[in-house]
Amino acid sequence: MTYEFDWMVLITYKQLLIDGFLMTLKLSIIGIFFSFLIGSFVGLLRVSSNFMLSLSGTYYVEFFRNIPLIVQMFFIYFSFTLTDAFPILVTFGNFLGLENHNEFFSALIALITYTSTYVAEAVRAGIQSLPKGQMEAAKTIGMNYYQAMYYVVFPQAIKIVWGPITSQFLNLIKNSSLAMTIGVAELTFQTQEIDSLTFRGFEAATAVTILYLSLTLATAYVMSFIDKYALVKVKSEAGAVS
Amino acid sequence: MNDKLHIFFAKHKVLFILLNLTYIIVLAKSFQLIAYPNADFSSALTMDRIYFMLFGLDDQIGGLLLTFYLAFVAIILSFIGGSILGIARWSEIKIFSIPATLFIELFRALPHIMVIFWVFFALPIFFGLVFNMKVTSSALTSAIIAFTLFESAHIAEIVRAGLNSIPKGQFEAAKTLGMNSWQAFIYIILPQAYRRMIPSIVSQFVSLFKDTSLVYVIGVVEFFRAATIINNRIYMSFEILSFIAIIYFLCAFTLSKIAGQLEKKVEKQINS
Numbered sequence: 001m002t003y004e005f006d007w008m009v010l011i012t013y014k015q016l017l018i019d020g021f022l023m024t025l026k027l028s029i030i031g032i033f034f035s036f037l038i039g040s041f042v043g044l045l046r047v048s049s050n051f052m053l054s055l056s057g058t059y060y061v062e063f064f065r066n067i068p069l070i071v072q073m074f075f076i077y078f079s080f081t082l083t084d085a086f087p088i089l090v091t092f093g094n095f096l097g098l099e100n101h102n103e104f105f106s107a108l109i110a111l112i113t114y115t116s117t118y119v120a121e122a123v124r125a126g127i128q129s130l131p132k133g134q135m136e137a138a139k140t141i142g143m144n145y146y147q148a149m150y151y152v153v154f155p156q157a158i159k160i161v162w163g164p165i166t167s168q169f170l171n172l173i174k175n176s177s178l179a180m181t182i183g184v185a186e187l188t189f190q191t192q193e194i195d196s197l198t199f200r201g202f203e204a205a206t207a208v209t210i211l212y213l214s215l216t217l218a219t220a221y222v223m224s225f226i227d228k229y230a231l232v233k234v235k236s237e238a239g240a241v242s
Numbered sequence: 243m244n245d246k247l248h249i250f251f252a253k254h255k256v257l258f259i260l261l262n263l264t265y266i267i268v269l270a271k272s273f274q275l276i277a278y279p280n281a282d283f284s285s286a287l288t289m290d291r292i293y294f295m296l297f298g299l300d301d302q303i304g305g306l307l308l309t310f311y312l313a314f315v316a317i318i319l320s321f322i323g324g325s326i327l328g329i330a331r332w333s334e335i336k337i338f339s340i341p342a343t344l345f346i347e348l349f350r351a352l353p354h355i356m357v358i359f360w361v362f363f364a365l366p367i368f369f370g371l372v373f374n375m376k377v378t379s380s381a382l383t384s385a386i387i388a389f390t391l392f393e394s395a396h397i398a399e400i401v402r403a404g405l406n407s408i409p410k411g412q413f414e415a416a417k418t419l420g421m422n423s424w425q426a427f428i429y430i431i432l433p434q435a436y437r438r439m440i441p442s443i444v445s446q447f448v449s450l451f452k453d454t455s456l457v458y459v460i461g462v463v464e465f466f467r468a469a470t471i472i473n474n475r476i477y478m479s480f481e482i483l484s485f486i487a488i489i490y491f492l493c494a495f496t497l498s499k500i501a502g503q504l505e506k507k508v509e510k511q512i513n514s
Binding site: 051059062063065066067068069070071072074075078079080170174175176177178180181188191195201202205208209212213216217 | 247248265266269277278348351352353354355356359360363364367448452453455456458459466470473479480483484486487490491494495498
């Protein structure tokens, strides 16, 4: 039993790979943006001193974290027609140049809910790891709770937990491959496509593996870049305050 | 008001659980009424369907039982593999540490679904190419191999972190007692490191338990696949999928609570 490699297949079907890569990129970028936004919000809810607010934050985190991502995707995709419920998604999808709106947004929403719980936990850990004096000092100079949170506590907390948040974003990129199960044409889906067209899954999988590796490495690099050049200001301010 | 609630519920834990239960039931029911008013659970979830989802067919293991079986076998195998890899990466001998690092980084950077595909489709070809023999592996075996591969990469990182957390003084103290390096490592360093790793390994088990649903793609009839089989037949996705979501939630939530308790216990032991 021998297997002869034929790498030309990648050049013949390069359009499929490019399309898949773009789809993964779209899922990842929008997913990262919204999961950071929602995750920070839920993390702030969890550290809130209001009992009901922190309880609802806990509900959100525990609920979406303990259900497998693929189950969430299937649940959203098979139980609801998102474009009927929220017609604005059609506009947004057209803007992104999509063909199958329902599949894409089901996968996207599941990815966002799943990843935002981990981001929320990271944000909560970061805020709780800061000394209480930060909040109190901000209040003594006349800030209210929200100002103190926004200008003093939150940036420092983000600075501390930037590493874990980065790894969660990388997880999101990897998890976006699950979207193939409901028919979003992203990278892993295109591997299967090339495999079924030409029976050359081995070469396609190699190419896709390399693409995933470069995507995760690039994201890690961008995140450390942000850490170095955008969050460095936070550090100096924190040093001045404490 | 809020402080009073906190203190009250810290005292009466049973009341807190009851309050949560009522909340969850009210929330779930109102969600169902808003999102899917004509859901019919009793006709979708008959006894034999639930039995199939939980235990599979009569003559073979399947369903939720297979999910647990997969998770247990894979966590034990990857515990062994992860220990070897983690120690290899932690050691300062380059012939061990460089391949281990490469392996760990590769499998941490790959999507889990790609690893499963690689093992299922490419491993037989690879064996045929290199050792010139014909290998046919069932979907279940491929699933276990794939889980072992990427989960040992994750556990290796836990092992390395555990080994790094042991202060160097322990090693030096063991040496002054007359032990050689191996004895010091096996009798002094490893037991302490493993005790610190237990909570992380349990939470890794929880994430592996959730990841077992991925073998859906290669056709292992575990819990999620069993549910989709039934869903394909009767097409009552809201009922079926919410049922499996609840079961997954209950299992994973209980396990993660156990992990949290273990963590507290281990921390107490270390600090005392």
